[in-house]
Structures are given as structure tokens and as C-alpha cells.
Amino acid sequence: MRKIANNPSLNLSQKLGLSQKQPSSSLLSRCLSRCLPLAVGAAYGLILLMTGLAFYGLIGFDQARLQPELLVDPYILQILGFSLEQSILSALFSVALALPIARALHFIPQLQASKPAFLSLCLLSFVMPTLVLITGLVTLLGRSGVITPLLPDDWNLYGLNGILIAHIYLNTPLAVRVLSQQMSHIPDSSWRLAQQLGLSRWQQFTHVEWPALKPSLLMLLGFIFVLCFNSFSVVLALGGGPGSTTLEVAIYQALKYDFNLSEALTLAWLQFTLAGLIFALIARMGKLNWLSADTASQRLQPRLSTLSEWIHQTLYGLAWVILLLPILALLPAVFDASIAKLNINSLISAAGYSLALGLIAALIAMTLAWLLLIPIRQASLKRQENRRIIYQWLATHSLVAPAMVLSAGLYILLLPRIDLDRWGMVWLILINSVLLLPFIIAQLKPRLLQFDQQYSRLSENLHLNFTQKIQVIWPFVRPITLGSFALALLLALGDVAVFSIFGDSHYTTLPWLIYGYAGSYRMAEAAVASLILLSLCALLVYLFERNTSAKNKRKSTHG
Amino acid sequence: MADTIKPASIIAPSGTISHKTTVHTLSQGLIVDQLKVVLDGYPLHYDLALAPYECLAIQGKSGVGKSTLLHTLAGFETAKSGQAFWQGQDLLALPAHKRPISMLFQEHNLFEHLSVLANLRLGFQSQPDIRLIQQAAEALDIADQLSKQPTELSGGQRQRIGLIRTLLRPEPLILLDEPFAELDQDTRRKAARWTADVARKNNKTLILVTHQDEDAELIADRTLQLKASAEQ
Amino acid sequence: MKTDLTRKNLTCRKVFIAIGLLFASLQVQAAKSELNIYTYDSFVSEWGPGPQLKNIFEAQCDCSLNFIAVEDGVSILNRARIEGKKTKADVLLGLDNALIETARQQALVQPHSIDVGHLSPSLNWQDDTFVPFDYGYFAFIYDSNKIKKPATSLAQLIHSDAQVIYQDPRTSTPGQGLMTWMKAVYGDQAASQWQTLASHTVTVTKGWWEAYSMFLEGGSDYVLSYTTSPAYHVIAEEKTHYKAALFDEGHVAQVEVAAISRYSDKKELANQFLAFLISPEAQSIIPVTNWMLPVIDNAELPAAFDQLIEPKTIGFSPEVLAEKRSAWLREWRQAASR
Known part of the structure; x- marks a missing residue:
């Protein structure tokens, strides 16, 4: 047996002056980690309660009831068929177009300089308020559109054409961003190995790229499908008639003029069930794969063949033009506006209110998202797949719950009980926050799960307390947190659907102002307001991208 | 395919521990009693005992369950049955972050998004003495790496950074999973001597998983051969 | 045209607040009674009738609107x-003839006690509960620079190949107006007419402004709106080339009304306000801010109002509208979605 060193001066913990007592900061930590389960419960309670109350609001008023007989009504079946058709096509086209663009961005060295700008433009396109996009599309492709003379004689923007174009415009950029990020996470070692093994370019695609992209592709298809299945403003504006209607629009129509709660309720359940099932199915199929983001460097990338490079580059160039066109199309109308007629004050205050409301909603959504993700992360660590999927579905169910039902149901429930003229804004913010959750969670989750996968054992072993855990995880998730916060804020800026029900005319937001202008024959002012809204979005995209990419650059030098 | 480790006292070279002291000191050290872990459907069995401040090397073929033992002790695998005591305290009843254990994993020992120095400061209840870290880094030839990011380091350099933190932390029980795998011959010896030295000075009890006999000789008081039960 | 369902609000109530503060400084706030009026956004927007009406009425009533x-x-x-x-x-302001019957059936309103004898005889108004404050005829608007020979009847328009934009009858007042118009002209034959119209319909929009703005950007030859729309272009923009097409079959009218809430405890003040709404003073403000026609004959209006087309009125009673609407809607959505 080895002799025991008794010299106390050599005892490290004493020499380091470590006290065995926890410092006071960890008292706080302990308190926080005790409160955390409560907070998680409260977060789940809140979001489920809101959906539950909304449905209760519809059911509780006037004895509304489900009408199963509606499910065989030919008109409803036709709506259902159209909803499915347009959303499947939109999802397929968006992802199919995004893949070559993401590959072009990744493999063609000449494009690296313009890559950050393009990705920013992608973000701007994804969050572009539909009101602005539709104006742009009509200017370009409407009956007297700039591009229309080049199109076939029987061209009509309204109907499936317009809906698909708008959905693809909004969602392809999202897919490009996600896929391009996934590509950059393929570690160098894979490419080295592939080349060492003498794999052909096609084999490299099937063995290296495809496995890295496949889970994201499935997730993207599901996500875009659900977004388009529940699409509202685009379908309302470009549908062109009762033939091209989605369920969400049909719910609105049932609620609005007929005040037919039973029909709205039946359609809502139909939509909720279908979108929910499809999304859950795809969420199960498209698991996230674990790619070590930080060990990946981009020193060694294979090139594309000359022809393939040419095709990819052309598509990329086209994407630039197509994404920019609807924005440029706003400009002529702006020059029509006489500055003297503009009410600068109401524009400024509307911009201010939009920002303030968006910021609060995004902050609440971000907090909720972190709390909601805790049980998902735990289930994932313990490899409890079913548990993870159930929590995940609960946390993001607002993606498939019809937004129209959520706001209308709560409105009907609350109006006789609460002074909504005073408290409406609180509910406006809350509902917006819940609607933002799926987007934030979709962004945060992979990164957090990756952290857990790589570091949860290390964190446990190091006995990190609550505050230390935060300090360790924050640098890892900072870029994606800021990025998803920006996304949430940008999406919140474009809200009109919830504002139309809970909004307070004292706090008119920019999109609302645009509707107001346009509703009073003031098209030029509406164009100016649209441009201001879009510039605000662009500014935010720029700020957040600069912030997050500065961090990335620092990191890539280490990679 | 079950593996068995015979009780340590039986395999231990005779004369190192007198029989009388064994019983007394073992209750102060680590006792692993009929521990059963099921990994991918295969049951693994462990039985061993360590005296306080003893250093034990575990050797054996790949896949025989060496790492699984360390992960179970540290709280990252769940035992099906059996017990593990440290100083008379039931280890398995504690969550991983409450066990008095500092472990070096085969990989992912550093947060890659934090600087090397920031990584070295983690795992202490209050700020560690920077001079001690500096001294250790000099002893292991990585003093000039402290201000870098982990991604800039080679595999061997990362291992040594992880090793320093694992040994300097206040936890009394140290688990090292192939700590020198990526080191060259000279560095390996240097690291092994440093490990043995620090463990001794700071009253650590240590389990080392290694493929190299030399590591075991330099650090361990005794060595266990872990075998699949079919071979016995 | 103000009850269009998609009109969004852009109210900046600073004006009201400023006025309110002015009055508060002159008088004791607590002594004033308040009259709550439910209305639609564009009525109270800074260029709607709301601010001016509030200003004048509050000066008369020693109350706050x-x-x-x-x-x-x-x-x-x-x-x-x-x-x-x-x-x-206390007052519901901005319902129209299509909603009157539902409001009555739901028992949301109570009879007024004001004299409506000076309303235009052409309105033939006999309701004891609802008071009309403006009205307008639905009409198709065209650009006379582009269309030299406009359609002279609904039939001519439907059987032409001119491109048309109209609004969804499920979500918009003009859309409902067209539906009523079709039924008044074609009765049981309406379904086949809807199908013919659908073949040259550019789009059916959710609300009035989407349709109208598309038309202004050159999106169609005709757009469904009101006979008063050209007056806006003349008065606010000095543009005279937008015109309403006069149809032989006659036009359907929309009458906007106000009524006292059944649960109001300020009946006297509410009656006073209703009377004010049909006074010459209010009636000269509403047409040029809400862009509809006055309900009294002697209102002072800009000359542009004299040039508007004066159609023959056709249509149905509020009772028929309320009863038939669902069936008409189903007929439309089946016919137009093919």
C-alpha cells in the first residue's frame, strides 16, 4: 500500500483555497434549478390552456357542435383536396429548388463572397409580410404586370399559379438557409475519406451529402407542408375564387359573416387533425443527425463538374433576381406618393409600436421556447423517443392549430369576461408569442440537442451548477439564439391576423396602417408604408446577421 | 459473454495489503459489489475493491467493458443490479453531478466553443489557482496552448488539457479512460509520471483504463485484467 | 362603402385625445356623461367622419363621445x-340593411324616439329602430380612358369578355351586394350566370380594397364598388376618368344604419346622437369622409356629387336578405368554384 501524503500544504483543494461551502451565487443557482420544473410546467400549461380555452370558447358559445355531415359535403371535400394539393406541391417545389441553390452556395468558390448577402436576402424573403409580397407579385405578374407580356396568353396569376409562386417565394429561402447550414456541418474528414476512397462525384453525393441532408429535407418538407396547408393571407389574396380555398380560409369565412361556430369548429378539428398527423409523421421520420458543428472546417471541398457548376451557378443567379424583383416592384408606386400628404408621425409611431410589440412577443416566445425544450432535451438524452415526440408535438402544436381559431375562440371566450379594450394588447402579444414558438423551437432544438449529445456527460461530471451551465451553453447557442430571436421578431412584425381581432387602434402597427391606407384609396401611401416596413425588416436582418456572423467568423478561424 | 472481475483483493499481488488492514480500509475506499450492467443486450458483471488512495489499472481487449465500468461509476450508465460504495456511501443512489468523481472521457472533454483556459477553470467550486494550472501545463509541454481554442489543438494536446483539469479538481475519485492514447512515447511517459505524482500528492483514488503495460507500471499500484467470462 | 369587411383600421386618435384634453381643461370631467359608440375602424380614422362628428356633437351635448x-x-x-x-x-353605428334583421332577431337593439320625417322620401324609410345615416349603390367602376363603350347592363357585362374583379360575398359587403344584385336580376337563373361571369373573372378578393387597388393598378377592366367612388377621385385627386357604369336593370343599394343598444342606460343621449347623425350639419360631413350619399335632400355637397349616376333601385327587404343569404351563398360557391 502506498504511503499517504499527509502534508496538508500539498492538498490541492486546500492550496487552491477552495472552501467546501457553496458560494452564495450557487444558492441562487440551487433556487433557480428548484424553480425550473415549476416554470417548465407553467410554460406547457400556458400554451395548452390557450388552445384549450380557444376551442372551449367556440364550443361554449351558442352550443356549437361538431358537424360530421360537413365532412362529406362536396364543397368541403373540394377545399380539402385543394389544400392538400397546393401544400404538397409548394413543399416539393420549394425543397427541390432549394437543394441546387444550397449546393451552389457550398461548392462554388466564386460564390463565397456573395453568400452572406444572399443568405440575408433569403431571411428577408422568408419573413416578408405577405401584404408586401402580394403587392409585388401583382405588379410583376398581374394582368398588367411587367413580366406578364412574356407569359402565355391565358396566364392568370390568381388561383393555383399565384398561390404556388407566393408559397415558393416565401419558403424556398427558408430551405436554402437550412440546407446550406447542414452542408457546412459535414466535417472535412468525410470529404477526405470520400476522396481517399476514390468515390465518384455521384457516389460522394449519395454517401456524404445525402445522409447529411436527408433528415433536414424531410423536416423541411413537413414544415413547409404545414405552413402552406394552413396558409391564410396568400390564399385569400391570390386564390381568385371559391375554388381555391384552404381550410383556414374556410374557417375564417364561416366565422366572419355567418358566425357559424359549428362549421368553424368542425373545419378547425379537421385541419388540426390532418396537419397534426402529417407533421407528427414527418417529425418522426426526419430525425436530426449528429454532426459535430465545431470540428467542421471548410478547407477541403470537392468541386462540381463544369456543366454541373454552370447549372448550379445559373440557378443561383436566377434566385437572386427572383428574390429581388418583388421588392424592386414596390419602388415605382413609392415615387407616386407626394411627401406632403404623408402623415410622418403616424408612420413613425406605427413603426415604433410594431417594433415594441414584436420585441415583447419575441422575448416571451424565446423564454417559453427554452422552458418547453427542457423536457424534450431530457427525453432525447435518455433516448425516450416517444416521450420526446409527444413533448415536441405539444410544444409546437400551434404550428398546426388554426391561428384563426386560436384568436377567434379566445376572443369569443374573453370578450364578455374581460375588458378587452384595455387588456386586448396583452392577449395580442401572448397569442403572437405562441404562434412564434414552432419557428423558434425548430431553430433552437437541433443546436441544444447537439450540445447535450456532445457535452451533457462532461457538464455532469464537472458538477457545473445552474449559472455555470448557462455560462457554458450560452456561447454555444448564442448565434442560433439571436438568429431565432430575429426570426421571431421579424415574423411578429408582419402580423395582421391577430391584430385584426385583438388590436387596439391606439397602437396601430405598420401592417395595420398599410391596410388602413389601402382601404381608403391611398395606394401610394400604402406603398410607402410597405417600403418602410420592408426596410425595417431588412435593417433587422442586417443587424442580426452581422451580429451572428461576426461570431461565426471568429469561430471558423479556429476550425 | 459476461465479463467478470474477480474481487481485487484476490488478484492483488500478495504482500501489498495485509489481510487485517484490507477489511478496514476497504470500507473507506471503493467497493463494487456484483455490479451488473446491460449494454446493447449483453450483460456485464463487475466485482472489485480499491483501498483509499490506491491506483488501479484496468486492461483488457477492446469491447470487453472497461469504459462501461467507468461510465457506470460516474453515473452515465445505469446498473441493472449490484452496488457500488465510496467511503461507505452508496454511489449509485447519487445523480452523476453529485458523485465525488472526476472523469476523463475518451473524447469530448473540452467545450469546443470555449477557450482552453475557460475549459480549465470549469469543475471547481471556486476559482482554481491559476499558478497550479500553469505549472501543470508546463510539466506537460502545453503551457503555450492555454489561450487558444480547443479546435486549434491536436488530439494529444486536448487530452493533456483534459487530464490536467481531471486531476486538479477536488473530487477524490479519479477515472481515466485511455488518457494517453494519442500521445507519443516520450510525452506519454511524462504524462504518466505527472499523473502518478499528482494523484499521490493530492490523495486521489484512481482507476485507469489503458492498453499499455507501461502506463500501468508507471501509475498503478496493481493491475486488473478484464476478461469476457467465456474466456475464463 | 364603409362597412366593407376587410377595411382595416389606421386610427390615430391623437386628435381625439387632444380635443379631449382641451375640454377637460375647460370643464369638470366628472360632470360629463359618456356615450359609447361601437363602429368600424375607417369611420373613426383620421380622414373618416368620426373626428369631425365627435368634435361638433360634444360641443352640443356636454358629453363625451x-x-x-x-x-x-x-x-x-x-x-x-x-x-x-x-x-x-350605447349605440351601434355602421350596420347595414343586410344585418338589420339579424340584429333585430338577436334582440340587440331597441326602438329610438326621434323624428325621421326629413329623410329623403326616395329612401321610403319606415323602421322605428334603425336610423339610416348614409347609403350607396353598388356599381362597376371602369377607366374611361381605356373603356370607351362601357357595359350598359349587368347582362351585357356578364356576357362580355371584359375582365372583372369582385369581392367574396362571404367576407365583404360589396360581394354580398353583387350576390343580391344577381338574384334580383336573374332569380333562379343566377347559378348559370355566375358560371358565365367566372369565365372572365380575374379574381374574387376577400375585401373591397384588395379588389379596388388591383383595379387601380390595371388589374382588370371593371371592379365592383359604389356609384360614389368616382367622386373620391374627382375631389381628392382631381381625376375624372374613373366612372361608374349605369346598368338598365337597376342597382342594389346599401343603407348604413345606427341603432340604440338594447342594454344602453343612456337612451336620451343616444337619441340625441341619432338625431344629430341625420342633421344637415352631419349629413354634409359624412358623404365626403365616408364616400357615400346623404340620407337627406338638402345636404351641402361638392359639385362632384351632382355628376354621379342616379340608378333605379332594385333589391330585397332585410327580412328576405337574412332568410335567403345562406342558400344564395351555397349557390354562388358551387357555381363559381367550377
Whole structure:
């Protein structure tokens, strides 16, 4: 047996002056980690309660009831068929177009300089308020559109054409961003190995790229499908008639003029069930794969063949033009506006209110998202797949719950009980926050799960307390947190659907102002307001991208 | 395919521990009693005992369950049955972050998004003495790496950074999973001597998983051969 | 045209607040009674009639007018319906003839006690509960620079190949107006006419402004709006080339009305306000801010109003509208979606 060193001066913990007592900061930590389960419960309670109350609001008023007989009504079946058709096509086209663009961005060295700008433009396109996009599309492709003379004689923007174009415009950029990020996470070692093994370019695609992209592709298809299945403003504006209607629009129509709660309720359940099932199915199929983001460097990338490079580059160039066109199309109308007629004050205050409301909603959504993700992360660590999927579905169910039902149901429930003229804004913010959750969670989750996968054992072993855990995880998730916060804020800026029900005319937001202008024959002012809204979005995209990419650059030098 | 480790006292070279002291000191050290872990459907069995401040090397073929033992002790695998005591305290009843254990994993020992120095400061209840870290880094030839990011380091350099933190932390029980795998011959010896030295000075009890006999000789008081039960 | 369902609000109530503060400084606030009026957004927007009416009425009544604005006419009805007896409303302002019957059946309103004898005889108004404050005829608007020979009848328009934009009857007042118009002209034959119209319809929009703005950007030859739309272009923009097409079959009218809430405890003040709404003073403000026609004959209006087309009125009673609407809607959505 080895002799025991008794010299106390050599005892490290004493020499380091470590006290065995926890410092006071960890008292706080302990308190926080005790409160955390409560907070998680409260977060789940809140979001489920809101959906539950909304449905209760519809059911509780006037004895509304489900009408199963509606499910065989030919008109409803036709709506259902159209909803499915347009959303499947939109999802397929968006992802199919995004893949070559993401590959072009990744493999063609000449494009690296313009890559950050393009990705920013992608973000701007994804969050572009539909009101602005539709104006742009009509200017370009409407009956007297700039591009229309080049199109076939029987061209009509309204109907499936317009809906698909708008959905693809909004969602392809999202897919490009996600896929391009996934590509950059393929570690160098894979490419080295592939080349060492003498794999052909096609084999490299099937063995290296495809496995890295496949889970994201499935997730993207599901996500875009659900977004388009529940699409509202685009379908309302470009549908062109009762033939091209989605369920969400049909719910609105049932609620609005007929005040037919039973029909709205039946359609809502139909939509909720279908979108929910499809999304859950795809969420199960498209698991996230674990790619070590930080060990990946981009020193060694294979090139594309000359022809393939040419095709990819052309598509990329086209994407630039197509994404920019609807924005440029706003400009002529702006020059029509006489500055003297503009009410600068109401524009400024509307911009201010939009920002303030968006910021609060995004902050609440971000907090909720972190709390909601805790049980998902735990289930994932313990490899409890079913548990993870159930929590995940609960946390993001607002993606498939019809937004129209959520706001209308709560409105009907609350109006006789609460002074909504005073408290409406609180509910406006809350509902917006819940609607933002799926987007934030979709962004945060992979990164957090990756952290857990790589570091949860290390964190446990190091006995990190609550505050230390935060300090360790924050640098890892900072870029994606800021990025998803920006996304949430940008999406919140474009809200009109919830504002139309809970909004307070004292706090008119920019999109609302645009509707107001346009509703009073003031098209030029509406164009100016649209441009201001879009510039605000662009500014935010720029700020957040600069912030997050500065961090990335620092990191890539280490990679 | 079950593996068995015979009780340590039986395999231990005779004369190192007198029989009388064994019983007394073992209750102060680590006792692993009929521990059963099921990994991918295969049951693994462990039985061993360590005296306080003893250093034990575990050797054996790949896949025989060496790492699984360390992960179970540290709280990252769940035992099906059996017990593990440290100083008379039931280890398995504690969550991983409450066990008095500092472990070096085969990989992912550093947060890659934090600087090397920031990584070295983690795992202490209050700020560690920077001079001690500096001294250790000099002893292991990585003093000039402290201000870098982990991604800039080679595999061997990362291992040594992880090793320093694992040994300097206040936890009394140290688990090292192939700590020198990526080191060259000279560095390996240097690291092994440093490990043995620090463990001794700071009253650590240590389990080392290694493929190299030399590591075991330099650090361990005794060595266990872990075998699949079919071979016995 | 103000009850269009998609009209969004852009109210900046600073004007009201400023006026309110002015009055507060002159008088004791607590002594004043408040009159709550549910209306739609564009009525109280800074260029709507609301601010001016409030200003004048408050000077007369020693009270404070409190507008509570919702999205559109049907939202006023729905809100009053959901709130039931807890409603804050004293007056519902901005319902129209298509909603009158529902409001009555739901028992949301009570009879007024004002004299409506000076309303235009052409309105033939006999209701004891609802007071009309403006009205307008639905009409198709065209650009006379582009269309030299406009359609002279609904039939001619439907059987032409001119491109048309109209609004969804499920979500918009003009859309409902066209539906009524089709039924009044074609009766049981309406379905086949809808199908013919669908073959040269550019789009059916959710609301009035989407349709109208597309038309202004050159999106169609005709757009469904009101006979008063050209007056806006003349007065606000000095553009005279937008014209309403006069149809032989006659036009359907929309009458906008106000009524006292059944649960109001300020009947006297509410009656006073209703009387004010049909006074010459208010009636000269409403047409040039809400872009509709006055309900009295002697209102002072700009010359542009004299040039508007004067169509023959056709249509149905509020009772028939309320009863038949669902069936008509089903007929339309089946016919037009093919």
C-alpha cells in the first residue's frame, strides 16, 4: 500500500483555497434549478390552456357542435383536396429548388463572397409580410404586370399559379438557409475519406451529402407542408375564387359573416387533425443527425463538374433576381406618393409600436421556447423517443392549430369576461408569442440537442451548477439564439391576423396602417408604408446577421 | 459473454495489503459489489475493491467493458443490479453531478466553443489557482496552448488539457479512460509520471483504463485484467 | 362603402385625445356623461367622419363621445352578440340593411324616439329602430380612358369578355351586394350566370380594397364598388376618368344604419346622437369622409356629387336578405368554384 501524503500544504483543494461551502451565487443557482420544473410546467400549461380555452370558447358559445355531415359535403371535400394539393406541391417545389441553390452556395468558390448577402436576402424573403409580397407579385405578374407580356396568353396569376409562386417565394429561402447550414456541418474528414476512397462525384453525393441532408429535407418538407396547408393571407389574396380555398380560409369565412361556430369548429378539428398527423409523421421520420458543428472546417471541398457548376451557378443567379424583383416592384408606386400628404408621425409611431410589440412577443416566445425544450432535451438524452415526440408535438402544436381559431375562440371566450379594450394588447402579444414558438423551437432544438449529445456527460461530471451551465451553453447557442430571436421578431412584425381581432387602434402597427391606407384609396401611401416596413425588416436582418456572423467568423478561424 | 472481475483483493499481488488492514480500509475506499450492467443486450458483471488512495489499472481487449465500468461509476450508465460504495456511501443512489468523481472521457472533454483556459477553470467550486494550472501545463509541454481554442489543438494536446483539469479538481475519485492514447512515447511517459505524482500528492483514488503495460507500471499500484467470462 | 369587411383600421386618435384634453381643461370631467359608440375602424380614422362628428356633437351635448372601433360592420354585430347584456355599447353605428334583421332577431337593439320625417322620401324609410345615416349603390367602376363603350347592363357585362374583379360575398359587403344584385336580376337563373361571369373573372378578393387597388393598378377592366367612388377621385385627386357604369336593370343599394343598444342606460343621449347623425350639419360631413350619399335632400355637397349616376333601385327587404343569404351563398360557391 502506498504511503499517504499527509502534508496538508500539498492538498490541492486546500492550496487552491477552495472552501467546501457553496458560494452564495450557487444558492441562487440551487433556487433557480428548484424553480425550473415549476416554470417548465407553467410554460406547457400556458400554451395548452390557450388552445384549450380557444376551442372551449367556440364550443361554449351558442352550443356549437361538431358537424360530421360537413365532412362529406362536396364543397368541403373540394377545399380539402385543394389544400392538400397546393401544400404538397409548394413543399416539393420549394425543397427541390432549394437543394441546387444550397449546393451552389457550398461548392462554388466564386460564390463565397456573395453568400452572406444572399443568405440575408433569403431571411428577408422568408419573413416578408405577405401584404408586401402580394403587392409585388401583382405588379410583376398581374394582368398588367411587367413580366406578364412574356407569359402565355391565358396566364392568370390568381388561383393555383399565384398561390404556388407566393408559397415558393416565401419558403424556398427558408430551405436554402437550412440546407446550406447542414452542408457546412459535414466535417472535412468525410470529404477526405470520400476522396481517399476514390468515390465518384455521384457516389460522394449519395454517401456524404445525402445522409447529411436527408433528415433536414424531410423536416423541411413537413414544415413547409404545414405552413402552406394552413396558409391564410396568400390564399385569400391570390386564390381568385371559391375554388381555391384552404381550410383556414374556410374557417375564417364561416366565422366572419355567418358566425357559424359549428362549421368553424368542425373545419378547425379537421385541419388540426390532418396537419397534426402529417407533421407528427414527418417529425418522426426526419430525425436530426449528429454532426459535430465545431470540428467542421471548410478547407477541403470537392468541386462540381463544369456543366454541373454552370447549372448550379445559373440557378443561383436566377434566385437572386427572383428574390429581388418583388421588392424592386414596390419602388415605382413609392415615387407616386407626394411627401406632403404623408402623415410622418403616424408612420413613425406605427413603426415604433410594431417594433415594441414584436420585441415583447419575441422575448416571451424565446423564454417559453427554452422552458418547453427542457423536457424534450431530457427525453432525447435518455433516448425516450416517444416521450420526446409527444413533448415536441405539444410544444409546437400551434404550428398546426388554426391561428384563426386560436384568436377567434379566445376572443369569443374573453370578450364578455374581460375588458378587452384595455387588456386586448396583452392577449395580442401572448397569442403572437405562441404562434412564434414552432419557428423558434425548430431553430433552437437541433443546436441544444447537439450540445447535450456532445457535452451533457462532461457538464455532469464537472458538477457545473445552474449559472455555470448557462455560462457554458450560452456561447454555444448564442448565434442560433439571436438568429431565432430575429426570426421571431421579424415574423411578429408582419402580423395582421391577430391584430385584426385583438388590436387596439391606439397602437396601430405598420401592417395595420398599410391596410388602413389601402382601404381608403391611398395606394401610394400604402406603398410607402410597405417600403418602410420592408426596410425595417431588412435593417433587422442586417443587424442580426452581422451580429451572428461576426461570431461565426471568429469561430471558423479556429476550425 | 459476461465479463467478470474477480474481487481485487484476490488478484492483488500478495504482500501489498495485509489481510487485517484490507477489511478496514476497504470500507473507506471503493467497493463494487456484483455490479451488473446491460449494454446493447449483453450483460456485464463487475466485482472489485480499491483501498483509499490506491491506483488501479484496468486492461483488457477492446469491447470487453472497461469504459462501461467507468461510465457506470460516474453515473452515465445505469446498473441493472449490484452496488457500488465510496467511503461507505452508496454511489449509485447519487445523480452523476453529485458523485465525488472526476472523469476523463475518451473524447469530448473540452467545450469546443470555449477557450482552453475557460475549459480549465470549469469543475471547481471556486476559482482554481491559476499558478497550479500553469505549472501543470508546463510539466506537460502545453503551457503555450492555454489561450487558444480547443479546435486549434491536436488530439494529444486536448487530452493533456483534459487530464490536467481531471486531476486538479477536488473530487477524490479519479477515472481515466485511455488518457494517453494519442500521445507519443516520450510525452506519454511524462504524462504518466505527472499523473502518478499528482494523484499521490493530492490523495486521489484512481482507476485507469489503458492498453499499455507501461502506463500501468508507471501509475498503478496493481493491475486488473478484464476478461469476457467465456474466456475464463 | 364603409362597412366593407376587410377595411382595416389606421386610427390615430391623437386628435381625439387632444380635443379631449382641451375640454377637460375647460370643464369638470366628472360632470360629463359618456356615450359609447361601437363602429368600424375607417369611420373613426383620421380622414373618416368620426373626428369631425365627435368634435361638433360634444360641443352640443356636454358629453363625451367614446368611439370603440372594430374591423367592420359585421364585427360590430358579432361583438354585441358575444357580449350580450355585458356590452358597453350605447349605440351601434355602421350596420347595414343586410344585418338589420339579424340584429333585430338577436334582440340587440331597441326602438329610438326621434323624428325621421326629413329623410329623403326616395329612401321610403319606415323602421322605428334603425336610423339610416348614409347609403350607396353598388356599381362597376371602369377607366374611361381605356373603356370607351362601357357595359350598359349587368347582362351585357356578364356576357362580355371584359375582365372583372369582385369581392367574396362571404367576407365583404360589396360581394354580398353583387350576390343580391344577381338574384334580383336573374332569380333562379343566377347559378348559370355566375358560371358565365367566372369565365372572365380575374379574381374574387376577400375585401373591397384588395379588389379596388388591383383595379387601380390595371388589374382588370371593371371592379365592383359604389356609384360614389368616382367622386373620391374627382375631389381628392382631381381625376375624372374613373366612372361608374349605369346598368338598365337597376342597382342594389346599401343603407348604413345606427341603432340604440338594447342594454344602453343612456337612451336620451343616444337619441340625441341619432338625431344629430341625420342633421344637415352631419349629413354634409359624412358623404365626403365616408364616400357615400346623404340620407337627406338638402345636404351641402361638392359639385362632384351632382355628376354621379342616379340608378333605379332594385333589391330585397332585410327580412328576405337574412332568410335567403345562406342558400344564395351555397349557390354562388358551387357555381363559381367550377
